[in-house]
Amino acid sequence: MSAVAAIARRRGRISLPLLIGAGIVLIWIVVGLFPGLFAPYDPDAFDYDALLQAPGLAHPFGTDSFGRDILSRVIWAARLDIQIAVFSTIFALGFGTVLGALCGFYGGWFDAIVSRVIDVVVIFPFLVLIIAIIAFLGPGLFNMYVALAAINWVSYCKLMRGEIRLQKQLDYAAAAQVLGYRDLRILFRHLVPNAMTPIVVFWMTDMALAVLLGSSLGYLGLGAQPPEAEWGVLIADGKNYIETAWWMSVWPGVAIITLGFGLSLLGDGLVVYFGKKERS
Amino acid sequence: MTPTGHPPLIEVHGLAKRFAVERGLIERLAGRPRRQAAALDGVSLRLEAGETLAIVGESGCGKSTLARCLVRLHSADEGSIAYLGHDVGLMRGEELRDYRRHVQMIFQDPYSSLNPRMTVGQTLSEAIVVNGLRPRAEAPARVAELLDLVNLPPDAATRYPREFSGGQRQRIGIARALALEPSCIIADEILSALDVSVQAQIINLLISLQKRLGLSMIFVSHDLRVVRFLSHRVAVMYLGRVVEEGETEAVFSAPAHPYTRALLAAAPEVGLSRGRHDSAMTGELPSPMNLPPGCVFHPRCPLATGLCRTEVPWLLGTETGRSVACHLAPGRAPR
Amino acid sequence: MERERHETPPAVLSLRDLTVSLPGGAGRFDIVRGVSLDLRRGEILGLVGESGSGKSLTLKAIMRLLPGAMQTRGSVIWKGQDVLAADAGTLRRLRGAEMSMIFQEPMTALNPVLSIGRQIDESLKAHTALDRRARHRRAVELLDLVGIPSAERRLRDYPFRFSGGMRQRAMIAIALACDPQLVLADEPTTALDVTIQDQILQLLLRLRDELGLSVIFVTHDLGVVSEICDRTAIMYAGEIVETGATRTVLSAPLHPYTQGLLRSMPGAASADGRLNAIPGQPPQPAARAPGCAFAPRCAMAGPACSVTDPVLGPVLGSVRAGHASACLRATDLIAEGGQP
Structure with missing residues (x-):
C-alpha cells in the first residue's frame, strides 16, 4: 500500500484552503509592507471639501468626518494590524514552546510546578485577564503585547509539552540516546523540529485571533491609540456615523475579516499539508 | 570468567526490572497499594566476543526490556550488567558514552526509529561527529563508506527516510549503529516489520557484517526460524x-x-501440514x-x-x- | 487431511478478472490486475503475498470495502449474483449475513466503547429476527463456540479487558454471529504470538469443519498457509502468479517468485551459510514496465520475459490438476524438477 499512499499523498497535499489562505495572507503582507504603493491618498490628510463622502470614483471606500480617504487609511492600517498579529503571538510562541519542550522532556517537579501555573492561568477568563493587565500597565500597543505574552504562552506550552511527550516515546528518540547524544541536542535538534507542526498550525489561528483581539482592544481604546490608523480604531471612529456613513466602519471590518479568514484557512491548509506528509 | 580468564564481553547477572502501574485517582484515594508489573525477574546471561546470542520469547516475556536495559535506556532495579568486567550500572558521563559507543542498538520499527526531518547523511554524520570519531570535514567520506557497507547507493545520503522502503530504512538504522564502530550490536526484533524476501536480505547483510567487522550480537526475536539460522546460542524467555x-x-x-x-x-512450518491437532499450549x-x-x-x-x-x-x-x-x-x- | 474431491463441487465464490485501479499521474494504474479465483464450499484458500502485492485489496474488493477513489472492474460472483453490481440494500444483506470479515488488528477493528455482547447483538439485530432473549442466547453460544471461557460473564466485558488472542476470538465470534457462509480473513494471526496463533488457526479449522465455512485467508506467512489452506494463490505486484493445491504449490512451485519466497526462508540456506534472498524490490504500481512484473528480479528471466505479459494458466507437462502458473518459463521449471 505504500506506493499507493505515496501517490495519493502527492496529489492531495496542497489543498485549496492552503492556496487561498496563503494568497490572502500574502496580499495583506505585501500591502502592509508597502502601503505607499497602494494607497491613493495620504491617510492623514484632511480634506474639508470632501467630508463624509459616500464611496465613489474619487474615493472608492468613501471618506471620514475629516475628509480622510478610507481606502488609504485601511491600507495603512494593515501595516499595524499585521504587526499586531505577529508581535502579540511571537513572544508567547517562543517562551511557551521552549518551556513546554523542557517540561515534556524532563517531567518531574519542574513540570509539575509549570503545570500548576498553567492551571491557574487557564482558570481566569482570557479577555478579562488581558484587560486587567492592560488596565494596570496603561493602554497602548506595547502593553498589549506584554499582556498577551504574559497570558498566551500557556497555550503553546501545553501544546508543546504534550507533543514532546509523544515524540519522546518514539524509537528515534531512544536511538539518539543510545548514540550518546546529550539531552539538549536530543530535545532541540531531534524532538522539537518534529513537534513543531501543531505549533505552527495553532500559531496561524492564534494570529487570526490576535488581529480580532487587537482590533477589539483598539476599539475599546486599550490598544492602538488614535490618530494611528488601526482597523479597530477605524471602526471606533465610525461608530458615531454608522447610520449616516456606514462605510467608515464597514471597510475596516471587511479588512479584519479577510485577514482573519486568510490566516484560518492557512492554518487548516497546513494541517492537511503536514498531516499528509507526516503519515508517510 | 571464561576458562581463558578473560571476562565475557557482556555478563548479565540477576537482572530485575519492574514497571510501576499507574493508579487512578480513586485508587490512590482509596489507598490501594502501588502495583508493579515484573518485566524482568532474575535474568542472567553472558555474551562472548564474536558470538550471536538470540533471545526468544513471546510478547510480554521481557526480551525487549532486557535489550533496552543493555543499552541503558532502562535502568535495572536489581542485578548487574558488566561490560568486559566493568559494571555498566555505575558508569557515568564519559565512561557511559564510551560504553554506548561500543554497544549499539538497532530498533524494531524502521519507521519511527529514524528522525523524519533529517536526511540520511545528516543522521549518519551527526552520529560520527558528535562522538568525535571523525572531524566534520571527513564525515561525508565516512557516510559514503557506511552506505556502501549496508548496500545503499551513495545518493541515499541526500534523501529523507520517507523516501525509502522498510528494508532500506532498516539498512539505514544498521548504518547508524555501525557509524560508532561498535563491538556489539543489540538487535531488537529488527525483522518483524519486514517482508519475508526483505528479511532474507537483511539477515544476509547482518551475517556478512558480522564476519567483516567481527561483531558480537544479541538478537532479540520471536521468529524461531530466523533465530535457529542466525544464532550460536539461544536463551528462551517466559x-x-x-x-x-x-x-x-x-x-x-x-x-x-x-x-x-x-x-x-x-511454530508453523512449510511442508508440515499437520491438519487439525491439539494446540501445543492452552x-x-x-x-x-x-x-x-x-x-x-x-x-x-x-x-x-x-x-x-x-x-x-x-x-x-x-x-x-x-x-x-x-x-x-x-x-x-x-x- | 487432504480432502477427496473427485467430483469438484461448484464454486460458491468466483472472481473474474478483478481489477482495482487508482487515479494517478497520467490516467489510472492498476494495483490489482485481473485476479480470477474460485472458492468452493468448505474450502480454505490462502492468498499469499508481500506488502503491496494487492492481497488485502483483493479481499476488500470482494466486500466492496474499498475507498471511492479506487475503481473496481471485473466481477465477483457470489452464489450466482455479481457483488460488484449489487445495490446498497443487497450489499447490506450480504455483508454480515452471508459474508463477513476478520481483521488483522482486533483492537482497532472492535469498537472500544461497546461491550463484546453489544457488538454481537448489533450484528444479530441487523440481520436476524431474533428477540432479545434469543439474541443473548446466541451470543453466549458464539463465545462458547470460539472458545472464550465463562461466556455469560465475558459478554459484558469491553474489548480492552481481553488479551490479544481473546480479542481475536471475540472478533471471530462477531464475524460468525449471523451464520455467514464466507469468511474473509485479513492476516488474522499476524499480530499474535505463535502459541496463540496456533490456537486461532486450530479454531478456524474446527469452525470450517463444523460449519462448512468457505474461507479466504490472506497472509504473508507460508508456514501458516501450509498448516491450514487447502489451496493457495500467490500474488505479486497485483497479480496471481501461481495457484494450486497448497501441498503442490509449496513442494513443487512452478513460478520463480514462489521458489524465491521458499528459498529465502531460513532453514533453506545455501551452502555458504547465507539465505537465498530475492534481490531487489517489488515494482511500484505506477512505474510498471511491460512484460512480467517479476522479470527484473528473476534469475531465469529471458529476453521474452520483459516483453510478453505471462498469463496464468495450466503448465504443460504438470501432472497436478488445478496447478497454474504465470511464467513463460514454467515448463523449464518442471524440467528442473520444480524444486523449491
Missing part, C-alpha cells in the same frame, strides 16, 4: 525469566523445557502484575506437578552446557 539457555542447534533439536517444546511445536499468558507462584509456566504446562506450583525452579546448568529452569528437566533430583 514472563521475565530465562527458562532455557544453550547451543542453538541443541536447544532446537532437543528442547528440555516444556515451554520451549510448546513454542517449537506451535490458556493465555498470566498477568505480569500477578505472577503465579512457583514456576511461572505451571498454569499452562501439561506436565506440572505439585512442586511446580509452589517452588520456583532455578536456572541450573547441566553437563551438556545447557541451562534449564524446570523441576522436571532430566538430571534433576526428584524430590
